[in-house]
Amino acid sequence: MDPDFTPLDAALGDDADGYLLDADGTDSTQRYLSGFDAPDPFVTCYTPDGIHLLVSGLEYGRARKAARADTVTRLSADDYRERVNELGRATGRGAVVADFLADHGVDRVAVPGRFPLGTADGLRESGVAVRVDESDAIAEIRAVKTAEEVEHVRRAQRANERAMAAAESLLESASVVDGVLHRDGDPLTSEAVRREIELTLVREGCALDESIVACGADAADPHDRGSGPLRADEPVVVDIFPRDTETRYHADMTRTFVKGTPTETLREWFDLTDEARKAALDAVGPGVTGGAVHDAACDVYEDAGLPTLRSDPDAETGFIHSTGHGVGLDVHELPRIAPDGSELEPGNVITIEPGLYDPDVGGVRIEDLVVVTEDGYENLTEYPVELVL
């Protein structure tokens, strides 16, 4: 079932006739609107009459078969080259796109904030009015998933759980020599655990660019991927965010493990983070803002006397990120579960991932993936929350 694109009519307002994209198929907004994937940039224009594509000759046949388009126009390589030679690369591209728009009766367009400036300047020089859509309408449409999209995410999360189980099993079965985890006589490294995660995901039909297996001080930096030998009695943060290669939808999950005995502080941090996770989940529901969900997590930490970005915007330890984000064709998309997060709607797929960080303690993060429903949420994550292996 195609998404409902009619909200774009409102984004056009009374000063635009078309909603224009110029990006390759790795751009999720392009992929979502066009239903097409190509390695080089192509152009999609939504008008109230339909969806129109401008693609290179190389992509023309495939676009006519595979794209969501009502019309597909083949870009003339010679014409393009001539315009680029005459006007420069960016302006020349704009001139070619302006001709395509004119063929569809469009001379005023709304575009997403990340639309390429070169094409925009070229369009403007060709007399096309280009306005940034501050409402980010396609991102807003993407934030509410159809039932089919939720199933894509659920399938990716099932694969993700098998990868997490493979990682946990490696950590659990490791022997400990001088405080370092070992496997088959060699130190067990972040890299080796990531490799096992990747192999499991490929077998499950997923891919991923990277994952996080971070131990000790590495784990105290939320985006550190981790490297080198893993140590006993220290937290290992495992954060996996695969993409289903068929559907392109993502999943996302984090667990924190200790092989051996956690310090008392770490144990407290883990319990507190699980409490923050539950408090945030309890807050999730339609009509509740992402800000309120974030506040629920902050409350738990601040009540325990720990710093958050809410209590100290410059905090470098404690709860130093937002509580979550939307997940779909992008692993980070709307809605935000953060101070400025807007009201949730049924169909939003979001992470809830509170955490605590301090180089002297390490890091703890627990992340579930849930879908907002008519009366609350459904947790798409079926993986236990346990610290000690």
Place this chain on the structure above:
Amino acid sequence: MDPDFTPLDAALGDDADGYLLDADGTDSTQRYLSGFDAPDPFVTCYTPDGIHLLVSGLEYGRARKAARADTVTRLSADDYRERVNELGRATGRGAVVADFLADHGVDRVAVPGRFPLGTADGLRESGVAVRVDESDAIAEIRAVKTAEEVEHVRRAQRANERAMAAAESLLESASVVDGVLHRDGDPLTSEAVRREIELTLVREGCALDESIVACGADAADPHDRGSGPLRADEPVVVDIFPRDTETRYHADMTRTFVKGTPTETLREWFDLTDEARKAALDAVGPGVTGGAVHDAACDVYEDAGLPTLRSDPDAETGFIHSTGHGVGLDVHELPRIAPDGSELEPGNVITIEPGLYDPDVGGVRIEDLVVVTEDGYENLTEYPVELVL
């Protein structure tokens, strides 16, 4: 060894004080200039004084450790939110970036053509002059690889060869039942061969978003990934373009196989394509244009009476793409081995990949990856060129 960024001074000319990027770490130009990777957009500004980053609090610590930056500024989340609430998302971001630029004495910037329009419009409203760099200076710098970068590509191509061998072995060892390749009693599919390619690459430290294993009519579309059971006596185009997960550099290679007996036409096409490959390779060297290399391949096909885009810009069968492209942090980058391709330089890493396509015959493509040297080229590809398995 860091690349030499001083050519950016020329791109600044006399009307810009800084070269500005606003993109996440998956943008190769951002990654190349900043030496940093982050999942959300951040800002990098090159000035003749150094490289300056503006990152979120979440990335600040890691950026100070890992980035190529001379200075790293932490974006204040509160300030950002305030500006966005006041001015809108795009304009607000522009205002925050304008403040950062002012701190570095920059009020006129050059940007790549794909710089986000929202930030650009916001900067312009804040009084910063923003000009598209039509010379695409960073892409030009990226096109000439250091010795270290060439080794990154070579390593990825070695992994690629093991993946190609795994694919070839699956095809070769298949049994044939009613014209369809079988393995362990089940039809052998494009999907199964791609899976084997992916598993091999993961073991080799590489990842890939997709690969092409296309048979028969699928293979007649150069960008069709292929699907379903593979057939005997028909061409199977295998095109693999992995990314080394550590270095992020790509490789690229294509071979065409037939399990069984090719038709006479297919055999001729294969021999002709290998001839076109050799003719294009013979043409490669410093000072030769990408256009001349492309012409060498076109000559072979046209002399044999087959259509090319050069002889007929609207051709839908025959040689319907360019001869090659640069490979590096992106799988498609400069230089172009195409009609508008400029002069090659030592250090360019390029593909040479002529091919022929017709839905009635299938497709044939043979692709090598080479580095331009002082006196010609070195072929980074050590995989045999053989059609019949």
